[in-house]
Amino acid sequence: MSGQFRKLALIGIGLIGSSIALAARRQGLVEVIAIATRQQGTLDEARELGLGDIYTLDAAEAVRGADLVILCTPVGAYESVIKAIAPALRPGAIVSDVGSVKGHVVKALAPHIPAGVSLIPGHPIAGTEHSGPSAGFAELFAGRWCVLTPGPEVDPALTAKLSAFWRAMGSQVEIMEADRHDMVLAITSHIPHLVAYNIVGTVADLEAATQSEVIKFSASGFRDFTRIAASDPVMWRDVFLTNREAVLEMLGRFSEDLSVLQRAVRTGDGPALEAMFTRTREIRRSIISAGQETAAPDFGRPHESPPIPDVPFIREHGGGDDA
Ligand SMILES: NC(=O)C1=CN([C@@H]2O[C@H](COP(=O)(O)OP(=O)(O)OC[C@H]3O[C@@H](n4cnc5c(N)ncnc54)[C@H](O)[C@@H]3O)[C@@H](O)[C@H]2O)C=CC1
Numbered sequence: 001m002s003g004q005f006r007k008l009a010l011i012g013i014g015l016i017g018s019s020i021a022l023a024a025r026r027q028g029l030v031e032v033i034a035i036a037t038r039q040q041g042t043l044d045e046a047r048e049l050g051l052g053d054i055y056t057l058d059a060a061e062a063v064r065g066a067d068l069v070i071l072c073t074p075v076g077a078y079e080s081v082i083k084a085i086a087p088a089l090r091p092g093a094i095v096s097d098v099g100s101v102k103g104h105v106v107k108a109l110a111p112h113i114p115a116g117v118s119l120i121p122g123h124p125i126a127g128t129e130h131s132g133p134s135a136g137f138a139e140l141f142a143g144r145w146c147v148l149t150p151g152p153e154v155d156p157a158l159t160a161k162l163s164a165f166w167r168a169m170g171s172q173v174e175i176m177e178a179d180r181h182d183m184v185l186a187i188t189s190h191i192p193h194l195v196a197y198n199i200v201g202t203v204a205d206l207e208a209a210t211q212s213e214v215i216k217f218s219a220s221g222f223r224d225f226t227r228i229a230a231s232d233p234v235m236w237r238d239v240f241l242t243n244r245e246a247v248l249e250m251l252g253r254f255s256e257d258l259s260v261l262q263r264a265v266r267t268g269d270g271p272a273l274e275a276m277f278t279r280t281r282e283i284r285r286s287i288i289s290a291g292q293e294t295a296a297p298d299f300g301r302p303h304e305s306p307p308i309p310d311v312p313f314i315r316e317h318g319g320g321d322d323a
Pocket residue numbers: 011012013014015016017036037038039042072073074075077080081098099100101123124125126127128129130131132133232235
């Protein structure tokens with residue numbers, strides 16, 4: 001089968017790392033899985049869950065002899081991780097990652113990649129608000145996009161091999177430039193999270209009596225925001241620290257559009273409001289009819305991941321599947 005590697009090293013074993021371990025094992029994509037993380041408690045949890053074959057607190061030990069290394073930590077940890085593992089990487093190995101930001105990854109990792117080792121950054125656009133080794137599940141990537149952003153120096157055969165690995169775990173793979181990825185994800189993922197953090201924070205700041213009423217009478221709209229706003233604080237701190245420019249650019253546009261809506265509300269411009277809401281309803285319907293979301297997602301366990309409306313952007317600008 002294509003997409004197979006002998007030894008896979010996962011650095012960081014939270015939601016995404018553990019999901020890769022489970023999916024790769026289930027699909028028979030690897031012979032050996034080595035897991036490294038920072039804290040003994042997390043490592044013990046991963047061992048109890050039977051996620052791998054080798055467990056270590058020493059990332060360099062995990063990557064020794066590995067032909068595929070995937071960084072699955074918050075992106076802010078990348079530079080220290082790559083410095084620790086670089087001397088132990090074997091020639092011919094692929095170093096990849098799953099970070100939600102891609103331009104920063106290239107800046108943090110590329111200078112430390114040894115000769116003969118290939119850097120192919122990646123981002124599975126699949127996740128939940130949960131974190132840690134027990135949050136993972138093998139079906140997480142099924143039917144979801146995985147974006148790869150190899151530089152021009154990367155051998156296309158290696159990109160094809162990594163693409164096959166993700167496809168075997170159920171993903172559809174798209175090749176993009178890192179900066180384009182960061183712009184698209186800023187508006188489809190990062191700003192929605194920022195809005196959720198903000199609206200839940202605003203409610204929390206309301207005086208106690210009002211707050212309890214807001215929560216008591218909260219409709220599903222606000223509840224959806226609270227789910228997103230429960231996402232891991234360290235991971236999202238790092239996203240906003242490392243995708244600052246694209247987020248600010250898209251936030252500017254978002255604010256302009258919000259001002260237009262604000263004005264329509266203030267002036268009682270019914271037709272403008274109705275036209276806007278009609279347009280957005282059409283967008284939601286086109287996402288569903290394109291098969292990007294089912295009414296009741298079934299990922300094999302309780303899970304409420306919302307749609308990521310990425311298709312039009314990514315398809316429009318992506319390259320070939322296997323480069
Ligand atoms: N949570 C989500 O829905 C998605 C997350 N991602 C990306 O995946 C990456 C991991 O996210 P999650 O799995 O959700 O996080 P998580 O919080 O569940 O797991 C992160 C893991 O990294 C470990 N870690 C942190 N710093 C480390 C270091 N210096 N050395 C070794 N291990 C370290 C933690 O102990 C933990 O095991 C992030 O870069 C995030 O941007 C990508 C797609 C979806």
